[in-house]
Amino acid sequence: MSIEIENVSKRFGAFAALDDVSLSVPSGELVALLGPSGSGKTTLLRIIAGLESVDEGKVLLNGEDASLHDPRHRKVGFVFQHYALFRHMNVFDNVAFGLSVKPKRTRPGKEVIRSKVFELLKLIQMEHLWDRYPSQLSGGQRQRVALARALAVEPQVLLLDEPFGALDAKVRQELRRWLRQLHDEIHVTSVFVTHDQEEALEVADRIVVMNRGKVEQEGTPSEVYDHPANPFVFDFLGKVNLFHGRIDNGVAQLGGVRLPASGSSSGTDGPAVGYVRSHDIDISRHGSGSDAIAAQVRGVLRVGPLVRVDLLHAGGEQFEVDLSRDAADRLALQVGEQVFARPRNVRFFVNDYQI
Secondary structure: OOEEEEEEEEEEOOEEEEEEEEEEEOOOOEEEEEOOOOOOHHHHHHHHHOOOOOOEEEEEEOOEEHHHOOHHHOOEEEEOOOOOOOOOOOHHHHHHHHHHOOOOOOOOOHHHHHHHHHHHHHHOOOHHHOOOOHHHOOHHHHHHHHHHHHHHOOOOEEEEEOOOOOOOHHHHHHHHHHHHHHHHHHOOEEEEEEOOHHHHHHHOOEEEEEEOOEEEEEEOHHHHHHOOOOHHHHHHOOOEEEEEEEEEOOEEEEOOEEEEOOOOOHHHOEEEEEEEEHHHEEEEOOOOOOOOEEEEEEEEEEEOOEEEEEEEEOOOOEEEEEEEHHHHHHHOOOOOOEEEEEEOOOEEEEOOEEO
16 A cells, blocks of 8 residues: 655644645655654654544545545554553454454454464464463563464554664564565555664665754655755764864865865855765875864774774864774774874765755
């Protein structure tokens, strides 16, 4: 089922949760709504589900105005962050619930329900735990049961609101890989809300970056990460260093270095900010050329497979560099020593204009 969001606005009193949002989700796609708290992503998800009304605009499901249908008849499955399982029911009964409460004329027989439930439990790799109660399950297992319960009624759209937000980092990582594999098997149109950039980049076919009730950018994970549309998207997707300076005649002077600002022209000259991801900076002890920033090592911290180096350049601005452990071991940097940093893949913004 395809989803079309057309010029949707929603206000709560004086607060504009959504401001003229338009979005298209083709049938079978897995889309992430990514943004900070208050960006409107959960409100948009609830509007698709029919749990919130719109002030302006409309939602089309398979080309038909969704407002014509009661939320119960939209064929939408919803998975909440905090599982919302029935504590007095075991795993089997939780998954079977949506089927067992259907009107009598459309309710499947007991054997059909049993077969469907065990088919789903096998899909989520929990058929051996069918008689357990929610209190006897881990957080990751409860979320998988919640997902199976949503899938039991064969929704044409699956909506997930921060589905892994209440789980620890290791379980989140396992479940998002599992969700991606599950989607590749069932191909149901899915939209999930997250504020976790890594989660969106790993799981989604397409990412919609939201901020203050508007869509800042949408595209594939590689498009939004490698070609951010504006400073907000660049800053939100991964660790970023900012170098302040100016551009004159196509040359950027940032942090004491001169770099070519490709795409610049006299019309875009002026104060500028260079955006550089922390892994796009090389460090050496010898500087030559105009692209090397002289800096002092202020700190060296090992963080998992990476080593974070905190640097302070002559202009007084502090920035971070992420090195592999091998590169860091070869350099053997010491706090207080002088080094030279060379930024790569710098993106320039002049008065919010991207170069």
